[in-house]
Each structure stands twice: as structure tokens, then as C-alpha cells.
Amino acid sequence: MEISARAALLTPSLTLSIDSKAKAMRAEGLDVCGFGAGEPDFDTPDHIKAGAIQALESGFTKYTPTAGLPELRQAIADKLQADNNLTYKASQIVVSGGAKHACYNAILATCQAGDEVLIPSPYWVSYPDMVRLAGAEPVIIPTTERNGWKMRAEDFENAMTPRTKMLILNSPNNPSGAVYTREELGAIVEVAAEEDINILSDEIYEKLVYDDTEHVSVASISKEAYDLTITINGFSKAYAMTGWRLGYMAAPENVAKAADSIQSHSTSHPTSFAQRGALAALKGDQQPLADMREEFNLRRGYMYDRITKIPNITAVLPQGAFYILVNISQLGLSSQNFADRLLSKANVAVIPGAAFGDDRTIRLSYATGIDIIKKGLDRFQDFCRTL
Numbered sequence: 001m002e003i004s005a006r007a008a009l010l011t012p013s014l015t016l017s018i019d020s021k022a023k024a025m026r027a028e029g030l031d032v033c034g035f036g037a038g039e040p041d042f043d044t045p046d047h048i049k050a051g052a053i054q055a056l057e058s059g060f061t062k063y064t065p066t067a068g069l070p071e072l073r074q075a076i077a078d079k080l081q082a083d084n085n086l087t088y089k090a091s092q093i094v095v096s097g098g099a100k101h102a103c104y105n106a107i108l109a110t111c112q113a114g115d116e117v118l119i120p121s122p123y124w125v126s127y128p129d130m131v132r133l134a135g136a137e138p139v140i141i142p143t144t145e146r147n148g149w150k151m152r153a154e155d156f157e158n159a160m161t162p163r164t165k166m167l168i169l170n171s172p173n174n175p176s177g178a179v180y181t182r183e184e185l186g187a188i189v190e191v192a193a194e195e196d197i198n199i200l201s202d203e204i205y206e207k208l209v210y211d212d213t214e215h216v217s218v219a220s221i222s223k224e225a226y227d228l229t230i231t232i233n234g235f236s237k238a239y240a241m242t243g244w245r246l247g248y249m250a251a252p253e254n255v256a257k258a259a260d261s262i263q264s265h266s267t268s269h270p271t272s273f274a275q276r277g278a279l280a281a282l283k284g285d286q287q288p289l290a291d292m293r294e295e296f297n298l299r300r301g302y303m304y305d306r307i308t309k310i311p312n313i314t315a316v317l318p319q320g321a322f323y324i325l326v327n328i329s330q331l332g333l334s335s336q337n338f339a340d341r342l343l344s345k346a347n348v349a350v351i352p353g354a355a356f357g358d359d360r361t362i363r364l365s366y367a368t369g370i371d372i373i374k375k376g377l378d379r380f381q382d383f384c385r386t387l
């Protein structure tokens with residue numbers, strides 16, 4: 001059977017080959033240290049599970065409204081007000097099957113053939129393909145380590161054409177851990193407002209910021225920012241709920257309506273009892289978030305200290321998320337080649353930066369136990385010495 005031109009446009013996942021090789025090595029009994037994880041290694045807090053279990057036991061197993069339970073949409077609106085200084089009505093919130101799904105709905109609802117969507121690199125792996133699926137064209141804006149892997153307002157301005165429809169911002173960032181300051185976002189918003197460019201602001205790592213770093217929601221910067229921005233967030237990273245598949249958008253009313261329609265004809269609402277778990281997450285004890293962040297913070301410090309002592313590689317101290325991006329460009333290997341060799345020679349799995357549109361780098365996740373981190377970094381250090 002022939003596949004559609006749209007499906008043929010998609011790029012195969014570069015992370016998959018490393019992942020399947022690591023799995024095959026483990027199946028052979030080899031001790032592989034994995035730094036590839038894109039999800040917290042903690043369990044979902046008990047009170048959240050209890051919310052879903054109670055829903056199941058009481059027979060809460062039928063269809064819900066497409067955009068999510070009204071009480072969940074309201075709880076999300078309350079959260080956005082309290083945490084992010086954002087005023088949304090429940091009708092502006094659409095709950096979806098993960099932040100990934102929310103991003104895709106948002107792009108489908110606003111972008112089409114002929115549009116360009118600007119994406120600073122290194123970027124989260126799915127954005128360009130989502131843009132292609134919507135028939136639009138991804139335009140990549142490379143960033144530099146010197147600028148902390150952040151796009152400057154002038155980079156944005158220089159990349160703009162009459163076809164530019166949207167900018168995708170992701171702060172805290174996967175894979176770099178960069179967090180944009182209020183001033184940096186203010187300058188970017190000013191450029192966007194001049195040309196009426198929409199902003200998709202993916203804030204899924206909002207709760208994971210370190211030291212005295214502040215997470216600033218793009219839509220909270222100004223009235224113009226609010227009108228131009230679709231805010232994306234979810235439960236996966238903050239509450240260790242990746243498998244629950246729950247995320248959401250907060251958007252201007254007409255965009256939320258369009259996303260609701262798209263969702264109604266594709267996946268419909270997210271799982272009924274999972275939504276009750278999400279409600280428990282928002283309304284319940286927030287201490288588990290702080291505990292997880294504290295543990296991530298310890299690992300972050302340990303990894304950064306060790307990595308920056310290794311000759312010929314460099315890294316910027318990540319301010320958010322749970323990744324550290326390592327610049328390997330001085331070693332003269334492509335990121336894929338480096339990752340392949342590291343895995344086969346040292347039994348350490350990392351994600352090649354080519355997957356994020358930046359071949360100068362590799363990504364290590366610290367969403368794994370400190371013992372594995374220590375052992376993996378010993379091997380990583382020895383491997384780098386051989387190059």
C-alpha cells in the first residue's frame with residue numbers, strides 16, 4: 001500500500017536506533033548506563049493515583065466532554081492564574097492526550113500550507129514534524145552555546161519573512177535546560193507583536209527550575225503577548241505522570257474552539273479516570289514536586305561538575321528541565337557517531353544532538369538514579385580520554 005505524501009515527509013526518529021541498540025545490549029545481559037530518559041524516574045504520587053482509582057471504582061468510565069471535564073478545565077484556569085499570573089476562562093482550556101497532543105492541536109488549528117514556523121534549535125524533536133504534518137514549513141534558527149543556547153530577539157527578527165506565522169518557544173528547554181528571562185522574552189514578544197506572529201509557548205518543564213531561576217509564562221508579559229500566545233503545559237514532567245497522557249493548551253477563545261473541534265474528530269477527550277487523577281494532582285499536596293525538584297537539582301550539580309572537568313567538551317549549567325547538553329564539537333565526530341561509539345565501546349547511551357537539530361551536541365538526562373549517573377560518568381570520562 002502506498003503511504004501519503006504527508007506521512008512520507010516525516011523524518012525517522014534518530015533516537016530510536018540508539019534506543020533499540022541499548023535494549024538489545026541489555027537483553028544480551030550487558031550492563032548499559034542509560035542517559036536517554038525523557039521522563040522522571042519517580043513514581044506518580046499516591047494521592048494522584050488514588051484520584052484515578054476512586055474514579056474507576058465509582059464507575060467513572062464513560063465519555064466526558066471533548067475538551068475535558070469542566071471542573072478540570074476550571075482547575076487548570078485557577079492554576080494558570082495562581083502560578084503564572086494568566087487569566088483564562090475554562091472555555092479557553094483544552095485538555096488533550098499529553099502536551100505533545102496539545103502542541104499538535106495548536107499547530108493544526110493555526111498553521112497551514114504556505115506558512116513558515118520558526119523553531120530555535122536545538123529543539124524538542126517533534127516540533128518540525130508537527131509543522132510538516134500541518135502542511136506548513138519549519139524554519140530552524142540555530143542558537144549558540146555562547147548565548148546559553150537561547151534565541152535572541154535579533155535572531156528572531158532576522159529569520160522572519162512575510163510567510164512567518166508562528167514562533168515555537170520552549171522554556172525551560174529540552175534539550176538544553178535553558179530558561180529565558182523576563183527581559184529576553186519581553187524583547188522577543190516585542191518583535192512578534194510588531195508583525196503579528198503567533199507564539200506557541202511550550203512550558204511543560206515549568207516546575208523544574210533551579211537556583212533562583214524564575215519561570216516566566218510568555219503570555220503573562222503583556223496584553224499583546226497574551227493575545228498572540230498559545231500556552232502549552234501538562235502533567236507528565238511536573239507530577240511524574242508521563243504514561244497518563246494528559247496535557248493542555250490555554251489559548252484565545254477561537255483557537256481553543258478550533259482545537260476542540262479537531263480533537264472531537266480525532267482522539268476525542270483524554271481518558272475519563274486519568275482526568276480525575278489530574279484533578280487530584282492540581283488540588284492535592286504539591287510537596288512531591290518540590291521533593292523531585294530537589295533530587296533533580298542534586299544530580300544536576302553532580303553531572304555538571306564532572307562533565308565540565310573533562311577536557312575538550314563543554315556544557316552550560318542547565319537552569320531547568322532534567323537534561324544537560326554537552327558540546328562535543330571539538331572532538332571532530334558527528335553526534336550520531338559519538339553516541340554510537342560511546343554505546344558500543346563504553347555501554348553508555350546518550351541522545352545525539354542531530355535529533356534536536358544540532359550535530360555539535362549530545363544530550364544526557366539526569367532523570368535516572370545517582371548510582372547509574374556516577375557509573376555512567378566514569379565510563380563517559382574514560383571514553384572521552386580515548387578520543
Ligand SMILES: Cc1ncc(COP(=O)(O)O)c(C=O)c1O
Pocket residue numbers: 038097098099100101124170173174202204234235236237242246247
Ligand atoms: C519540550 C517538550 N514538550 C512536550 C513534551 C510532551 O509531553 P507529554 O508527555 O505531556 O506529551 C515533551 C516530552 O518529552 C517535551 O520534552
